[in-house]
Amino acid sequence: MSDKNDKSLLEKMEESQVWKSIIRSGIPRTRRQRMHAILGSVFLHLHPARLPKHAVKVGYTWCMGGLSFFLFVNLTITGILLMFYYRPTVEYAFTDIIDLSEQVPLGIMRELHRWAAHSMVLIVWLHMVRVFMTGSYKPPREFNWGIGVILMVLTMLLSFTGYLLPWDQLAIWAVTVGSNMARATPFLGNEGPGAALLAIGDINLVHVGSDVRFALLGGRFVGEATLLRFYVLHCIAIPFVAMIFMAVHFWRIRKDGGISGPL
Template identity: 55%
Template sequence: MKNEKIKFKDRLKDISSGLGDSLKESTLWGSIFRPGSPFRKGYSDSPRNRSYVVMNNVLYHLHPVKVKRHGVRLSYTLCLGGLSFFTFIVLTITGIWLMFYFRPTEMAYVDIQSLQTSIAFGSLVRNMHRWAAHIMVLVVFLHMSRVFYHGAYKAPREFNWVIGVILLILTLLLSFTGYLLPWDQLAIWAVTVGGNMAGYTPVFGAQVKFALFAGLEATEATLLRFYVLHVLFFPFIIVIFMAIHFWRVRKDGGISGPL
């Protein structure tokens, strides 16, 4: 009796491993997982496969195959650049989710309220979006300080620093335009303060303020304007600059240093 049980177990094991093998040998599987993928048949941890892992994956190949040894120390970069990018991705995902439940009209405040009270995970996702936004501003600024303290803006990386400053400004603009969207007292008055500051621009201050507010003061027209800027225009611009930024990191010789 016991013998038969073991036999049955072994048989099951054989069948399952055989299925796995034939699946991995199939054309479909091999066409999905490119060489170097740990899911591919016959994967082993070799220098060749370590290179393939990076080269043959659309996301990973943002990185070069090899990096300077000092650059992988967490204490060198604190992963601040990577975390800036990651918070941006988190914000994109949660932001798209929030767009399903939000109308940039006089209904905006009601939508936020119902998001918090009657939509599954609505409160959590809104909180994540908001805190991630604050964290992104902080992390981008810390990244900038880290780069300064390492002197990483020096030749040949001068222009990438300029792009980095543009990215910081875009981050602030993204955060600022998003600030108005809940359409509560905090939002409207913070944006009024900010918009009034911009109104002090010499010579054409009134025009700047009018363009920003889509009128003389923060109204629902401003809300729509900020919404479009927040969900489409600035993300579009910042992605272009991020692409240039990452590309330049590699073109300028990878991470700076060692100190």
């Protein structure tokens, strides 16, 4: 093919204008290039260029934070693919889910999405356990621990809103059980303590058609409006909020002194 003195294909490619325009530092061979590979990449620059040795050990971090983020991205991608096929209406939701496995080629997308979602809840929990056990929430990282708690709650809410979408018996009754609790919210639920106090004369302001459960379900029971509401919450609203909190979470890891470690 080529003379031995010739440059390899990789090296030739590296010198081309196209390659240089994309990856400015070349293939990371030298120390300097390797640092630049991290600093110059919008994705990798979440990381610092250099880390203390313990920080790259799986035994210390269990990789759980990274996996949580990976699962979020994974779920976004599989979720977008599912949205091509799924219509959030009482009429179509269930049959669309059936079609996902029976009509769509390689129909395991719903499985990938569901099992990744369950895994994400577990992985986020394990991330919290790891951070607690290494005492990594201690100053100056106390604020970021709080952000993490919010992200964990959002993860569970994401999973909960997604639970309704297949619109089968499992879905509506699990969500009915879960959302029935909202009925008992103090002051804001129609069966909550103090709700009766919120009245003008003898007209109750908080009743079954105006309480916090009604706002959550868009009705008096889990129905058409709930499906749409949970669909929007699941696909747009909660991921949007979660992304903002994730941005803060990752930013603050770096700003609060990087990964924790013994002094």
